[in-house]
Each structure stands twice: as structure tokens, then as C-alpha cells.
Amino acid sequence: MTRLDGTLPQSIATGRRRAIDAVATLPAWAAVLLVWTGGRLVSTLWLALAYPLMARSQPENAIWGNEHGFLRFLTSWDGQYYEQISLHGYPTTLPLDAAGHVAQNAWAFLPAFPFTIRLLTISTGLPFDVGAPAVALLAGFVAALLLHRLVRERAGDAAAMWAVFFFTCGPLSFLLQVGYAESTFLALTFGALLALEHRRYGLLTLLGVAAAFTRPGALALPLTLGVITVMRLVQLRRGSDRVLDGFPRGELLRVVGAGVTMVLAGLAWPFVAAHVTGQPDAYLATEMSWWVNxxxxxxxxxxxxxxxxxxxxxxxxxxxxxxxxxxxxxxxxxxxxxxxxxxxxxxxxxxxxxxxxxxxxxxxxxxxxxxxxxxLLGSPELVATPWMRRTLVTCAVLGQPVLVAVLWLLGPP
Incomplete structure (x- = not known):
């Protein structure tokens, strides 16, 4: 317990220091695994507590069909569309509502995640509602590892571990183990940022293209590459009469190739949807169908x-x-x-x-x-001050059950 002066008894303070020191001596991957595992256990607890309320609280469109087991609960909402894509692919004819407008359908969801689950289910026989959370769990751990490295290289070990804690134990961390593409997209994005940081443009291109077919938003990667390239060129121009001093022509060509490839991948899906359905605005009309309400x-x-x-x-x-x-x-x-x-x-x-x-x-x-x-959760402004850390930890601990109830149980998230 805390004394009246706000300090901890010596035994508790010593125990806490020993626990922190023990974690600090672990290899980075082991420390991340420990925090990630704790986060997944807590998320599982909140999801399990919310599950019995499913039949009374979840809207009818949260889960299709009559099978409402816990694994089905983990693949509800958007997970149903991913399952549809995994099992049956995309519709060639867009569904219409009573007024003749395009209705919500699978074209709003990109193919990399559900097709990965298809490969898993075909090769192992696992059903979608097992394979999807399993892939999300694995990808979430990879994302946590990459996030730790990305922050550590600039802000140090302590900031990196705090960022991992808020990421894996925060209010939205339950999404790292449900049948959504979030974990996969996050792993690809953090990996791409690390590749860019180390100027590994081939790896950046590979991860950026994969991200572009996982979730919308991957166009931010080529935009980031473009801005950083312009910044480098401006700095070089100021320091030298030759713009390419310090920026080899071969590297510049790789940068341009990576940027163009990622932009094309990021813009490709609307054209794929238009080609398959025969409707030029198939993707945009599908996305806009979610805006109506x-x-x-x-x-x-x-x-x-x-x-x-x-x-x-x-x-x-x-x-x-x-x-x-x-x-x-x-x-x-x-x-x-x-x-x-x-x-x-x-x-x-x-x-x-x-x-x-x-x-x-x-x-x-x-x-x-x-x-x-x-x-950004590793910003020293957020993690270097004890009162700010306590505030964020409190938000993480108390926020997750609230968002599980509001976003997953009542949704849609």
C-alpha cells in the first residue's frame, strides 16, 4: 500500500525494482514477448467476459448464421467479410439496396489477409475462425517486435518498451487477436518503415506492396519516401553545388522505382474491382455505402x-x-x-x-x-514523465474493457 506521503513501502519498492531489473536483463525479443503475452491474456479475459453478452447485445449484422461460439465471436463484424473472401472470393456483381444503390459488400476489404487464411486452411484443414485469429496473433507479435526496434533505434530501450506496452496492452490491443487484418497491416507497415530507415529499398517495396493489398492507407509509405527524398536533396543542394553528392545516382533510381511501384500498388484495387465487376466506381461506391448511416x-x-x-x-x-x-x-x-x-x-x-x-x-x-x-507512443514527451506514464497506463488498463464493450460488443469497430 502507499504511505500518506505518497511513497511505497521499502519491500514493495524493492520488489518492483527487482521486477523491472529482471525484465531489463532479458533480450529485446524476450522482453517484447513477455509484454505481448501479458497483453494477450488480458485481452482474452475481456473478450471472454464480453462473450456471454453477445446474444443480448450484439446487433444482428455482427455475426451471420446460427453458429455463435467464442471463435465465431472473434471473427465477427468485418471478420465475416474476410471469411467470405477467403472461402468464395469477391462478387462479380455488386449487391444493390432497395433504392438501387450499391450495398455493403466484400470489395471494401483487401485480399492479402483473407487469401493468407485460405492458404492456411487449405494446407492445414483449420477452419477460418481458428486460422484468422492465429494469423492475427502471430502478426501482432511481429508488429510489436518491429515497433520496438523502430522506436529503440531513435529513442532508446525505455521508450521502445513503453511504446510496446501501450501498443500491446492499450485500449485497442484486443484487435491484435481477432479476425481482422490490423495486425498484418501493422507488421508490414512497421517493417517498411524500418526498411526505409536503413535505405533497403527492395525490402521497402516488397512490404509496401503487400501492405497496399492488406488495408487501405499504404499510400502513406511512398508519400513518406518522397518527402524524405526531397528533404535529402534539399540538404545536399544547400551543402554542395552537385545535387547528387552523397546521394548516388543508383540509389536515387532505386528510390524512384520503389516509390512508383508502391504508388501503383496503392492505387490498383479500385481498378481491380472495376475490371471484375464491370462497374467503374465499384470500389468507391462500396466504400461510400458505409457512410450512408x-x-x-x-x-x-x-x-x-x-x-x-x-x-x-x-x-x-x-x-x-x-x-x-x-x-x-x-x-x-x-x-x-x-x-x-x-x-x-x-x-x-x-x-x-x-x-x-x-x-x-x-x-x-x-x-x-x-x-x-x-x-508516436514512444515519444519522450509521453514516457519520460512519471505522471504521464501513470496516466497512460491507467487509460490502457481501464480503456480496453470499455472499448471491447463499445466497439466489439455493440460495434461496429
Missing amino acids: FIGRVEFMPLTPWFLTTAKWLGVGGVMIVIGLLVGYPLWLLRRSTRTLGTTTLVFSGAYALYVFAVSLPMASTPRLLMPLAP
Whole structure:
């Protein structure tokens, strides 16, 4: 217990120091595994406690069919679309609602994750509701390892472990073990950022292309590459009359090749959907079908969804909140403490946030969309101050059961 002066009794303080010292002596992968395992046990507990409430609380569209076991619970919501894709592929004819508009369908979901599950189920005989959480679990551990390395190389071991803790034990960490593509996309994204950090452009291209067919948002990677390349060229121009001094022509060609390839991959899916269905706007119309319940049927225009939503629900005050975020977020990224995380992380954090703002609605799924910004959790501004760490740990511990109930049980996340 804590004394009246706020200090811990000597025995408790000594025990805590010993536990911290024991973890600190572990290899990085073992320390990450320990934290990741603890996070998965806690997430499993909250999901298991929520599961008995499924029949009374979950909407009918959360789970299709009559089989409502726990594994089916872990593959509900979007997991049903991934299962449909894994088992049957994509529809060649778009479904329509009563008014003749394109209805929600599988074309909103990219193929890398469900096709990976298909390969697993074909080779092992495991059903989808076993294979999908298994792949998510493995990918989540890989993502945690890569996140640790990405933060550690710039901000040190302590910041890296705190980032891993908030990532694997935070309010949204239960998504790392359900039948969603999040874990896979996060592992590919963090790996791509590390490859970019070390200028391994072939690996960056491979991971960036895979990410582009896993979840929307991978276009932030070539944008990050482009911004960093321009920054290097500007710095070289200032320091030399020859722009390519310190930037070999062969490297520049690899950069251009990687960027172009990732951009083409990031833009490919709408063309695939149009070719298969014969409808030019198949992908956009499918995506917009999810917007109807929030802001009605509108024409898509980039950079406007957040303004449309906040204006509809909060009026002028909502628009001012969005403007505040547009000003405040870049200023926070440019703070000296945040810059400790390195140029690659900061540029990607800006590029990915721009993507989220440009093409998505602020809704229940927005926190999930922001998970690729996890490297920012290692900012010294967040983890170097004891009161801030305590605040974030409290949010992580108390936030997860709330979000399991609100996003997974009542959803959709």
C-alpha cells in the first residue's frame, strides 16, 4: 500500500525494482514477448467476459448464421467479410439496396489477409475462425517486435518498451487477436518503415506492396519516401553545388522505382474491382455505402469527410474542433521531444494522418485506423514523465474493457 506521503513501502519498492531489473536483463525479443503475452491474456479475459453478452447485445449484422461460439465471436463484424473472401472470393456483381444503390459488400476489404487464411486452411484443414485469429496473433507479435526496434533505434530501450506496452496492452490491443487484418497491416507497415530507415529499398517495396493489398492507407509509405527524398536533396543542394553528392545516382533510381511501384500498388484495387465487376466506381461506391448511416448519401470529395461529419453532428463547434486538430497535430509532431523519434517516423505520422483525414469519416472505427501511429507512443514527451506514464497506463488498463464493450460488443469497430 502507499504511505500518506505518497511513497511505497521499502519491500514493495524493492520488489518492483527487482521486477523491472529482471525484465531489463532479458533480450529485446524476450522482453517484447513477455509484454505481448501479458497483453494477450488480458485481452482474452475481456473478450471472454464480453462473450456471454453477445446474444443480448450484439446487433444482428455482427455475426451471420446460427453458429455463435467464442471463435465465431472473434471473427465477427468485418471478420465475416474476410471469411467470405477467403472461402468464395469477391462478387462479380455488386449487391444493390432497395433504392438501387450499391450495398455493403466484400470489395471494401483487401485480399492479402483473407487469401493468407485460405492458404492456411487449405494446407492445414483449420477452419477460418481458428486460422484468422492465429494469423492475427502471430502478426501482432511481429508488429510489436518491429515497433520496438523502430522506436529503440531513435529513442532508446525505455521508450521502445513503453511504446510496446501501450501498443500491446492499450485500449485497442484486443484487435491484435481477432479476425481482422490490423495486425498484418501493422507488421508490414512497421517493417517498411524500418526498411526505409536503413535505405533497403527492395525490402521497402516488397512490404509496401503487400501492405497496399492488406488495408487501405499504404499510400502513406511512398508519400513518406518522397518527402524524405526531397528533404535529402534539399540538404545536399544547400551543402554542395552537385545535387547528387552523397546521394548516388543508383540509389536515387532505386528510390524512384520503389516509390512508383508502391504508388501503383496503392492505387490498383479500385481498378481491380472495376475490371471484375464491370462497374467503374465499384470500389468507391462500396466504400461510400458505409457512410450512408452517418452523413447520408453524398458525393466523395477528398479532405471534406471530417468537416461534413462534425458539421452535421456538432455544428460550427465541430468544424472548429477539426481545425484545431489540423493545427495542433503538426505542431506536436514538430516539438523537440517528438523529433527524437526520427525523421522517418515523424514524416510517416504526418503522411498517414493526412490519409485518414483526407478519405475517412470520423466514426467508431477511427481509433482502429490510427493504430499505425503507434511509434508516436514512444515519444519522450509521453514516457519520460512519471505522471504521464501513470496516466497512460491507467487509460490502457481501464480503456480496453470499455472499448471491447463499445466497439466489439455493440460495434461496429
